[in-house]
Amino acid sequence: MKFIVRNSKNRAPRLGLLKNIEGKTDVEIETPVVLLHTQGGHIPHVTHEVFKLVSKEPQILQIPLVSMHNFQETMQYYNGTISEFIGSKDSLTCLTLQDPSNLTKQGHHVKEKIPIWTKKGKVLYDSEMYMNIVESFKPDMYYLLSDGDTNKSSAPKRISKRKSDVLKKTFVMAPIAGGYCLKSRERCIEAVLANESDVGGFLIDGLHNNGPEVEFLPFVEVKDVVEHVIKKLPPEKLCSVQGCWNPVSVLKLVQLGVDMFDTSYCRILTERSAAMTFPIDSIEETDNFEINLRQPKYVDDFTPIMYSCQCLACSKYSRGYIHHLLTVQELLAPVLIMIHNIHHYLRFFKKIRECIRNNSLSDFENKISEQYKNHQEKVLSAKNQDEPRRFF
Amino acid sequence: MSTTNKPLIFTVLAECKVCKARVSKMILPHKEVDTPVFMPVGTQGTLKGMLPEQLEKLGLQIMLANTYHLGTKPGPDILKKAGGLHKFMNWNGALLTDSGGFQMVSLLKLAEITEEGVKFQSLNQHKSEVMLTPEHSIEIQNAIGADIIMQTTRWLDRCLGAHSKPETQSIFPIVQGTLYEELRIISVNDHTSRDVHGFAIVVEKAKMISGKWYTYVLTFFQKNKPRYLMGVGFAVDLVVCCALGVDMFDCVFPTRTARFGCALTMTGQLNLKKDFNPIDANCTCSTCQNYTRAYLHGIVTVYPVACHLLTEHNLAFQLRLMKNIRDSIHENRFPEFVADFMLNLHPDRNYPTWIKDSLAAVNINLL
Ligand SMILES: [Zn+2]
Ligand SMILES: [Zn+2]
Numbered sequence: 001m002k003f004i005v006r007n008s009k010n011r012a013p014r015l016g017l018l019k020n021i022e023g024k025t026d027v028e029i030e031t032p033v034v035l036l037h038t039q040g041g042h043i044p045h046v047t048h049e050v051f052k053l054v055s056k057e058p059q060i061l062q063i064p065l066v067s068m069h070n071f072q073e074t075m076q077y078y079n080g081t082i083s084e085f086i087g088s089k090d091s092l093t094c095l096t097l098q099d100p101s102n103l104t105k106q107g108h109h110v111k112e113k114i115p116i117w118t119k120k121g122k123v124l125y126d127s128e129m130y131m132n133i134v135e136s137f138k139p140d141m142y143y144l145l146s147d148g149d150t151n152k153s154s155a156p157k158r159i160s161k162r163k164s165d166v167l168k169k170t171f172v173m174a175p176i177a178g179g180y181c182l183k184s185r186e187r188c189i190e191a192v193l194a195n196e197s198d199v200g201g202f203l204i205d206g207l208h209n210n211g212p213e214v215e216f217l218p219f220v221e222v223k224d225v226v227e228h229v230i231k232k233l234p235p236e237k238l239c240s241v242q243g244c245w246n247p248v249s250v251l252k253l254v255q256l257g258v259d260m261f262d263t264s265y266c267r268i269l270t271e272r273s274a275a276m277t278f279p280i281d282s283i284e285e286t287d288n289f290e291i292n293l294r295q296p297k298y299v300d301d302f303t304p305i306m307y308s309c310q311c312l313a314c315s316k317y318s319r320g321y322i323h324h325l326l327t328v329q330e331l332l333a334p335v336l337i338m339i340h341n342i343h344h345y346l347r348f349f350k351k352i353r354e355c356i357r358n359n360s361l362s363d364f365e366n367k368i369s370e371q372y373k374n375h376q377e378k379v380l381s382a383k384n385q386d387e388p389r390r391f392f
Numbered sequence: 393m394s395t396t397n398k399p400l401i402f403t404v405l406a407e408c409k410v411c412k413a414r415v416s417k418m419i420l421p422h423k424e425v426d427t428p429v430f431m432p433v434g435t436q437g438t439l440k441g442m443l444p445e446q447l448e449k450l451g452l453q454i455m456l457a458n459t460y461h462l463g464t465k466p467g468p469d470i471l472k473k474a475g476g477l478h479k480f481m482n483w484n485g486a487l488l489t490d491s492g493g494f495q496m497v498s499l500l501k502l503a504e505i506t507e508e509g510v511k512f513q514s515l516n517q518h519k520s521e522v523m524l525t526p527e528h529s530i531e532i533q534n535a536i537g538a539d540i541i542m543q544t545t546r547w548l549d550r551c552l553g554a555h556s557k558p559e560t561q562s563i564f565p566i567v568q569g570t571l572y573e574e575l576r577i578i579s580v581n582d583h584t585s586r587d588v589h590g591f592a593i594v595v596e597k598a599k600m601i602s603g604k605w606y607t608y609v610l611t612f613f614q615k616n617k618p619r620y621l622m623g624v625g626f627a628v629d630l631v632v633c634c635a636l637g638v639d640m641f642d643c644v645f646p647t648r649t650a651r652f653g654c655a656l657t658m659t660g661q662l663n664l665k666k667d668f669n670p671i672d673a674n675c676t677c678s679t680c681q682n683y684t685r686a687y688l689h690g691i692v693t694v695y696p697v698a699c700h701l702l703t704e705h706n707l708a709f710q711l712r713l714m715k716n717i718r719d720s721i722h723e724n725r726f727p728e729f730v731a732d733f734m735l736n737l738h739p740d741r742n743y744p745t746w747i748k749d750s751l752a753a754v755n756i757n758l759l
Contacts (some may be wrong), residue, residue: 002499024475039695040690040691040694040695040698041695041696042691043690043696043697044696044697045441045696045697046697047697047700047701047704048682049678049682049704050443050446053443053445060428061426070690071686071687071690074666074686074690077666077668085684085686085687086681086687087682087683087687110556119694132724139628189477299466299470300470300473300474300483302473302474312443312445316445316482317482318474318480319721320466320470320474321437321474321480321481321482324437324465324466324470324480325434325436325437327465327466328436328465329438330438330441331438331440331696331699331700332438332439332441332442332443334696335441335443335700346527366752
């Protein structure tokens with residue numbers, strides 16, 4: 001797999017292309033791109049069969065190792081790739097360590113080992129174990145092992161020198177650690193560039209500890225670090241971040257030159273019964289940035305989540321039906337909400353690429369920022385109004 | 393060709409020359425249904441996380457919904473406003489609703505049957521007592537708009553009186569247990585009412601439908617109307633009861649068991665870490681086409697998608713079994729099919745007595 005930057009005049013925002021993909025030469029993926037966040041090999045609530053009803057375009061699945069650790073032994077006996085094993089052979093895969101939708105518990109590192117918290121408890125990974133996993137999973141892309149910790153002392157020491165045939169074909173990305181200390185970040189970048197000449201891209205790691213909090217992380221807090229790191233990175237390489245960034249933060253990160261994100265934001269919205277409704281096309285009229293389908297007012301609302309949305313959930317199912325499914329705790333509720341959220345988020349990224357092409361990203365960003373601000377104010381004032389009621 | 397707006401047209405297409413099994417076509421307002429049929433249970437207007445699009449693709453023609461649950465949430469008003477349950481849940485196939493009465497008696501210990509109706513404690517937070525009268529049950533079932541609705545024999549006449557949509561919804565009376573009196577009511581109603589288009593029987597276990605009792609019940613049922621055995625759905629029960637002449641079945645088991653990570657197979661269990669075979673090599677469902685036992689083993693009971701994947705297979709399994717039964721009746725080899733099925737299940741020929749007796753009563757002898 002190769003990454004090429006298309007509009008090389010600007011450092012950022014930029015368009016790029018992932019191409020020459022091993023075994024899938026007809027597939028090209030445009031950046032800025034959003035990886036489909038998975039747990040246990042699936043988009044939460046959406047089977048691969050159902051996802052085909054959402055999109056038929058080629059996708060990259062983000063595979064958090066923490067959710068696949070229980071297959072570690074099984075995969076050593078399996079001949080195929082991880083995308084075949086999880087039942088989605090046409091998808092590309094990107095192996096990462098932590099699950100961006102869950103808060104990463106911090107733990108003490110034992111020498112060169114990094115802790116991950118699986119459902120069976122803490123497991124320590126060292127470089128050897130990790131590279132064994134990469135070799136047996138055979139993903140299309142993977143990140144080198146890093147602790148991703150936000151504490152400042154993280155150093156770039158866990159880089160493997162092993163080069164098997166499998167690894168040669170895989171697109172490798174190096175995490176840049178160093179927390180919020182610009183000097184540490186610089187040291188990390190220097191070390192990576194000196195040791196790893198053939199990495200295809202980078203991950204700006206250690207900006208947060210994953211989980212739903214990232215949505216509310218003020219962008220100003222990360223801006224300087226991201227800007228500084230991107231300035232020091234070779235411009236021809238792919239630059240990625242992970243986590244549940246809200247759409248405004250995504251736009252600002254794209255403006256700085258980030259090429260790759262993930263859909264963990266869709267999961268945290270779905271888990272709180274919320275559907276994204278922010279307008280993407282200029283003609284779209286929506287009254288809210290997102291709506292919470294649990295609210296009683298939707299009980300007899302037989303309109304779709306969004307009239308202008310073409311997704312399966314919006315074309316066949318009403319807010320009232322989803323509200324009913326939520327009140328009776330049926331499994332189909334998160335399925336329908338997730339179908340819409342993923343569809344909407346993929347559309348959002350398509351729009352981002354289109355805006356970069358037309359030089360209109362700033363206009364789009366202003367519009368979305370405005371909507372998001374109004375939404376946050378509404379949420380806050382609703383909270384304040386709700387407060388006294390609780391004491392009755 | 394009949395052009396009257398009958399809500400149910402039942403045509404027997406083939407009968408077993410040996411036993412009572414038959415293959416029929418049941419034309420309902422929303423769908424033509426091939427019987428013998430297994431109907432999965434979508435209690436609250438949804439089937440275990442499956443999209444109706446997936447169910448259609450599986451070839452599912454009819455499913456159940458629960459009158460009591462839907463009457464509580466979202467309630468008849470919302471269902472009426474939504475234009476009925478079919479529209480509300482986006483299901484184009486046929487629907488059947490139970491009476492909401494009898495089932496509740498077995499579900500809730502606090503339920504009490506009086507002449508007026510069924511009185512029970514509501515599932516809502518106030519735990520108030522609710523009286524479900526037959527008229528109310530029919531009102532909810534009319535709001536749901538199912539193709540077939542059920543009513544306890546005891547209140548059949550009151551329900552037929554309250555039924556507001558006889559052109560689009562058929563009522564089946566439910567015969568409970570072995571109540572002789574109820575059978576007599578049915579017999580009378582058969583002659584007095586054209587609105588009864590089929591019959592339902594409730595028993596606690598399939599084995600209660602052993603040969604003699606069933607033959608007795610049969611004398612009360614007209615041959616040209618479908619017979620529905622409620623709450624029965626294990627593979628072996630389906631095979632035996634088809635031989636006895638049952639046309640319709642329902643059971644929560646295949647969908648409920650998926651949640652606990654159980655996949656239906658003719659033999660064997662699914663718990664092998666390094667088993668890269670599908671659940672069932674003969675199954676054409678999308679789960680068996682795309683996933684190995686090893687993968688499913690690693691995600692069951694952890695992620696909701698695993699439940700969806702197993703439900704897909706379990707439904708496909710039930711539908712395939714029913715199709716095999718229908719095909720073998722059509723092709724005049726049903727007794728052989730039954731004998732092979734039972735031998736496969738009990739290679740030691742140690743057949744349970746109720747199975748031997750029931751099948752012997754309809755002239756099928758096991759190998
Ligand atoms: Zn939608
Ligand atoms: Zn299957």
